Amino acid sequence: MSILRIYARLAVASLRAKMQYKLDFLVNTLLWGALTTADFLMLAAIMLRFERVGGWDIYEVGLLYGMAWIATGLYRTFASELHNFDQYVVHGEFDALLVRPWPTLLTLLGRNLEPHRLGAVLQGAIILGLSARHLLAVGTLDRFGLVYVLASSFFGALIPFSLSLITAAFAFWVVRTGDLLTFTIHAPISASQYPLTIYPRWLKTLLLSVLPVGFINFIPVQYLLGKGGGPWALVFSPAVAVGFTLAAYGLWRAGERRYQSTGS
């Protein structure tokens, strides 16, 4: 059985378990979608008052916002176990993943999917759709641009996923990484909802190197909206996403080899 089929089986089993409570799923999805819209409310309050932030209007920033939330929502849906991975190391439960004859990451991801996190994807998609409609109408964005933006939102999920994978891998060395997540995921993703040009140089550099969330949305969108950069941005961004994922997986494998279980 190929590796992907194993994953599909595990994932479907997890989803089936979740779908035993259909009303729960529906309510949770809507609730999560509504709660995560809070970020947009604050963004909109600022944009409606000042019209432009760093030369970007509300529709252009809406595009960044939508892409960031689609990517993050997908990551949270499919990698929820990774998000709280340090518990496995704290309690020594990682042993159970090591005994399977296939990659540990596969079992881990397949264990638990959180479909209600798609609520965040949905709200991101709605904001993105409304923004894109306006930008298409005024001609700032063309059809190719829209297709690219959609593709990049999905592809971009690799970046929060890799950041999470790296954070999880740290758990093999430092055990508890819950606090680290704020630093590696929550703060960078919040930052990526605004054009990176507004940040001080050190922060911008950070968001384009060690925590490369700028490649989810800002770098390609900046070029697509004619605000700077070159066509290279469209090729470079997915390349960074893939490269970063491979590097993150390398670190995970290194950490895995270092793992010691708990107990005396």
Place this chain on the structure above:
Amino acid sequence: MGAYWLLAKKAFRRNMQYRASHMVNNAASAIFGFIYIAVWQAAARNAGAGEYTAAVMARWVAFTQVMLWLAVFLPHGLGIPEAVRTGAVSLEMLRPVDFHLLVISRELGTVWYNAWFRSLPLALVFALAVGVHVPQRPATYPLLACAVLLSVYLGLCQQYLVGISSFWTVQARWAWQLVNTCQMVLSGFMVPIDLLPPPFSYLARALPFAPLLYDPARIYLELSGAEALAWPAIWAVLLTLICRSLTAKARRRLEVQGG
């Protein structure tokens, strides 16, 4: 009285064990602060929104980031949902002390810890980065002290309500999510509530979240005087009544889960 004091002291000591890991949190908090300050600098560069100029907003964001650790970033439900799940709550309710006061005073130890090991370092970082606003009017200092105390108390009561909800539902997690989101959007954190779009600005004023950050921030920056204490004081009375009546109901409702 002695028992409550002892509980607070123990909570302080327990937190001291995790100083190093909390420093990581502080770094993340500082970065969040810098992100919001940068957004405001870019937005309000030419003209601010009335009294909220770019310079005022830099201090606003710094102040609210520091306050978050005193009034908002508290243990989810003050540990009550966990105690309900394990059944330990039945023992806590048996004790000859007031449950509401017991939980609140226990967490005051955490707040005191946060003040020294989270708020203070953060305040120093922001002071170096964007400067400090030193209130000019002497009257501001006692007003600010009252506003901060009320904010801490209201924050604790709101978490207490999240916790007490676990007597009725096993999904207290969602109660926390809801309260937490309100505490972010409707408290004046990042965006002063009078700058929110109309329905939300009125909603924010009518709910108990604005006294957590908005009112203290306005007093600190001397945009408001003693009148800014009215809403926090009203809510302190209301939330106390709500907390106490729900505690009485929860006591009768108490059931230990499991065999």
